[in-house]
């Protein structure tokens with residue numbers, strides 16, 4: 001099971017010690033197969049890489065520029081630079097970046113350049129509330145996945161993350177049965193259209209210690225992408241413990 005902490009634009013150089021308890025947790029045999037990935041802001045990426053070097057925790061970035069080469073893109077960072085500081089993962093296609101102008105095509109380019117650098121891609125997709133209300137959820141998701149993965153090789157280095165936009169940071173969640181159906185549909189679509197035997201699909205959107213037990217009953221899920229609650233080590237550990245038990 002993956003537990004991916006997306007810190008978004010939170011975290012300073014002092015935040016590093018908040019992960020001490022999580023490091024201790026990963027040393028317990030019970031959590032041997034638990035995969036924890038921290039995705040802090042770029043500014044503390046390297047610090048997190050160094051801190052977790054001798055642990056099982058991996059570090060990821062939250063986005064990148066699509067150009068695989070250096071270039072005149074003020075304020076941007078590419079996959080090569082992220083790889084250089086020792087990160088192993090990258091979140092791409094997050095709705096907050098789609099909102100800031102990332103089209104499916106741009107996301108496709110970012111996925112390609114990241115895979116080219118041997119980064120594992122956490123590929124996010126999900127419908128907005130208006131799309132859900134118009135019964136377009138599945139259609140929207142299929143399009144996001146289809147264009148996002150166009151001509152992509154090394155598909156096995158992709159982890160999928162279904163994040164309904166209306167659920168992010170709102171406390172609103174799908175009913176378990178609905179989520180289960182959704183995940184099953186997404187999984188079948190991916191299996192049918194791309195050469196991936198057993199795609200890993202994570203769920204993200206208001207995951208917290210209170211709702212995790214229910215989410216973790218969905219056996220089709222390969223883990224969780226956690227925003228707000230992942231910044232609080234107590235809550236993050238609680239989520240991990242409850243979903244393993």
Ligand code: 13P
Pocket residue numbers: 006094163167168169170204205206207225226227228229
């Ligand atoms: P929250 O867990 O804060 O809803 O955020 C989810 C998310 O966007 C993870 O990528």
